[in-house]
Amino acid sequence: MDSDSRVFSTSSPPLSGGCRALSFGAEGDAPGLTLWLSAPEGEPPAEGWPLLIALEGDAYFTAAAEAARRLARRPQKTRVGPMMVMGVALAPGAERLGDGRLGAFAFVPGADKGGRAVAPRGPALLQRLIEDVLPLAVRYGADPARAALMGHSMSGQFVLEARARSAPFKRFAAVSPSIWWNPAVIAAQPPQSGSDLFLTVGAEEEAPGLPGPHLARRMVSNLRDLAKASGASLTILADEDHGSAPFASLPAILRFVARI
Secondary structure, three states: OOHHHOOOOOOOOOOOOOOEEEEEOOEOOEOOEEEEEEOOOOOOOOOOEEEEEEEOHHHHHHHHHHHHHHHOOOHHHHOOOOOEEEEEEEOOOHHHOOOHHHHHHOOOOEEOOOOOEEOOOHHHHHHHHHHHHHHHHHHOOEEEEEEEEEEEOHHHHHHHHHHHOOOOOOEEEEEOOOHHHOHHHOOOOOOOOHHHEEEEEEHHHHOOOOOHHHHOOOHHHHHHHHHHHHOOOEEEEOOOOOOOHHHHOHHHHHHHHHOO
16 A cells, blocks of 8 residues: 555544543633543442542643553552542633633742733632542542542642642642742641652753753752651652653652552
8 A cells, every 4th residue: 555545543542441531611710621531440449449630631641541550450560559540631722711721720829931920720720629520530439538639840839739728639749840839838738747748850850051040940949848848758850851750750659649
């Protein structure tokens, strides 16, 4: 067959076991959401499956769900058993509305790279996660006592803000969180053991030679301060940068979620 006659067609990701999708319309200050759900085959155990809710699911759901499913095949070796993974993404077009991604995850006002003011809508999004998304996952077989919330960059900062407000997730995974947006989140963390908090960042995110504005964000230094204040362990990923850190940390995050 001539190669010119071979044409790729649009396809959904080849996620083993498939997944389910659901859309939520915008509601008040909360943006519309797209949800993807990947659950183990068969009936859930009596207590339900561990649950990982991955924010910015358009970027991370497929990788997280596929890693969870494949690592669960050899739990004795991987320390990852069957679990549910839910991706939560801003609905198509939501980033073009209001203050976009920054506003959706922010809890305090700030400014974007162009200096435009950003109004925080994070509290409305958190309320929706608590009142709509988490109960939905439980209805499909998740164990609320083993529910973890994961975010990266600005959504990683959202995870820290949620923990500071005692959101009803049992574990929190913040990858390269944008603490520079609101450094007060460090002191706002609850005065308890940091065993429910997973922190990681790429070593290259504060490497010498980066432009001054990047270094000013103290991506690694801020997390060191947070780990010291909270008692949480911190993993600094050698050779990883801001874009690669969430993918490099996925196996460790899944073990964190699966831990009894």
